[in-house]
Amino acid sequence: MSNKAAQSYSRQPQNLQTKNKTLVVGLTGGIGSGKSAASAWFAQQGIDIIDADVIAHEIVTKGSDTLRKIQKRFGDWVLNGDGSMDRAAVRTHVFANPEALIELEAITHPAIRETAKAQLESSTSPYVVLSAPLLIEGAEAGLANLCQRILVMDATEDTQLARASQRDGQSIQKIKAIMTNQLSREERNRHADNVILNESDLDSLYLQLEPLHQEYLKLAQQLKFAVD
Numbered sequence: 001m002s003n004k005a006a007q008s009y010s011r012q013p014q015n016l017q018t019k020n021k022t023l024v025v026g027l028t029g030g031i032g033s034g035k036s037a038a039s040a041w042f043a044q045q046g047i048d049i050i051d052a053d054v055i056a057h058e059i060v061t062k063g064s065d066t067l068r069k070i071q072k073r074f075g076d077w078v079l080n081g082d083g084s085m086d087r088a089a090v091r092t093h094v095f096a097n098p099e100a101l102i103e104l105e106a107i108t109h110p111a112i113r114e115t116a117k118a119q120l121e122s123s124t125s126p127y128v129v130l131s132a133p134l135l136i137e138g139a140e141a142g143l144a145n146l147c148q149r150i151l152v153m154d155a156t157e158d159t160q161l162a163r164a165s166q167r168d169g170q171s172i173q174k175i176k177a178i179m180t181n182q183l184s185r186e187e188r189n190r191h192a193d194n195v196i197l198n199e200s201d202l203d204s205l206y207l208q209l210e211p212l213h214q215e216y217l218k219l220a221q222q223l224k225f226a227v228d
């Protein structure tokens with residue numbers, strides 16, 4: 001289903017910790033796979049969450065530089081009457097036009113990365129979760145090379161479609177158009193240090209997250225001692 005391939009990225013030794021010595025766990029997965037559900041659980045354990053989807057919304061607020069660049073590139077139709085971004089129109093356009101999506105990402109991704117980096121530097125929790133649908137896809141300027149561990153939320157395409165359509169009220173066709181622009185499950189899972197199959201209920205998800213949380217706490221401690 002996917003027309004995207006992962007590009008190369010590196011998790012270099014010098015990236016083993018951010019400036020403030022915090023372990024960064026990258027959390028990724030396709031649309032509706034359960035990233036936000038997992039993030040909410042990590043947040044309950046006191047872990048700081050940096051969410052690329054949230055940042056992607058924040059950088060295109062009305063009057064922002066990034067929104068101006070998008071308007072300049074695509075035209076005035078990207079704006080609602082009040083000057084905010086017409087997200088539905090942009091969504092319909094880019095997920096049906098791979099080249100337009102690449103151009104949109106070329107504008108948004110550097111800003112997303114810079115904001116994520118700044119949030120990482122100011123994080124104070126034992127480790128940090130960096131959640132992004134496109135963690136692995138971003139190559140050089142991507143987010144995976146800010147992470148020391150990659151945790152993938154995995155679900156069947158049928159489950160993704162059912163959950164995302166129920167959550168967003170979007171048609172199956174529109175969600176499929178997004179999935180076509182994301183990695184295949186197989187390819188994403190190949191890049192994972194840990195994979196969670198999120199096919200059952202939320203309690204089963206939380207049961208799978210608990211041992212990982214313990215593992216990340218230990219790893220975070222080891223990193224701190226290694227650099228002290």
Ligand SMILES: CC(C)(COP(=O)(O)OP(=O)(O)OC[C@H]1O[C@@H](n2cnc3c(N)ncnc32)[C@H](O)[C@@H]1O)[C@@H](O)C(=O)NCCC(=O)NCCS
Pocket residue numbers: 030031032052053056087088090091094101104105108112132133134135178181182
């Ligand atoms: C196209 C846009 C305007 C659609 O906005 P809309 O409010 O309808 O959707 P939202 O932003 O909530 O995204 C819904 C889901 O689509 C998927 N998605 C978003 N951007 C992308 C992308 N570039 N490629 C593949 N899937 C994507 C994610 O699973 C996301 O959770 C928006 O997604 C966007 O600006 N995308 C480009 C920025 C980006 O790459 N964001 C992902 C964070 S790294």
Ligand SMILES: Nc1ncnc2c1ncn2[C@@H]1O[C@H](COP(=O)(O)OP(=O)(O)OP(=O)(O)O)[C@@H](O)[C@H]1O
Pocket residue numbers: 029030031032033034035036037038053133153163164167198199200201202203205
């Ligand atoms: N194990 C589960 N059992 C029941 N519902 C779930 C489970 N996991 C996730 N959900 C629900 O499925 C929907 C999609 O999950 P979620 O929003 O966490 O996915 P996501 O990966 O963050 O998606 P997106 O990439 O679109 O942001 C949500 O309504 C969520 O509450």
